[in-house]
Amino acid sequence: MAIKISIKENNKIAYLILANCHYIKGSFSIDNPTFSVSQYFNEISLENMYRIIDENNNFELISGGIALAQGMESEFGENFENFLKK
Numbered sequence: 001m002a003i004k005i006s007i008k009e010n011n012k013i014a015y016l017i018l019a020n021c022h023y024i025k026g027s028f029s030i031d032n033p034t035f036s037v038s039q040y041f042n043e044i045s046l047e048n049m050y051r052i053i054d055e056n057n058n059f060e061l062i063s064g065g066i067a068l069a070q071g072m073e074s075e076f077g078e079n080f081e082n083f084l085k086k
Contacts, residue, residue, distance in 0.1 A: 001017075001018045001021045002015045002016065002017050003018070005030055011072070012070060012072060013070070013073050014068060014069065015068070015070075016067075017066070017067040018065070019063060019064050019067075020047075020063060020064030021061070021064075022049065022062045022063060023060070024060070024061045024062075025059070025060050025061075026054075026057060026059035027058070028054075028059050028061075029057045029059070031057075033056060034054055034056045035053070035054050036052070036054075037052050037066075038051045038053075039051075048064070049063070050064070050066050052066065
């Protein structure tokens with residue numbers, strides 16, 4: 001799963017890339033966010049989990065892995081098969 005973030009000032013975009021997303025609620029917004037990130041160990045799946053919360057926008061996400069990729073939109077391709085080009 002990926003959340004696309006447009007950066008209007010310089011025509012770049014960013015993707016918040018989520019591996020093994022377990023839970024998502026609310027609306028993701030870059031307007032006045034108060035993000036906090038925490039990590040915990042899931043005793044059932046035996047893996048580290050990451051929680052991102054934005055209390056200003058009532059957003060919460062729980063995922064097994066999180067990465068941020070930034071660049072020009074043409075660098076990412078048009079689907080997930082070519083998402084992160086070599």
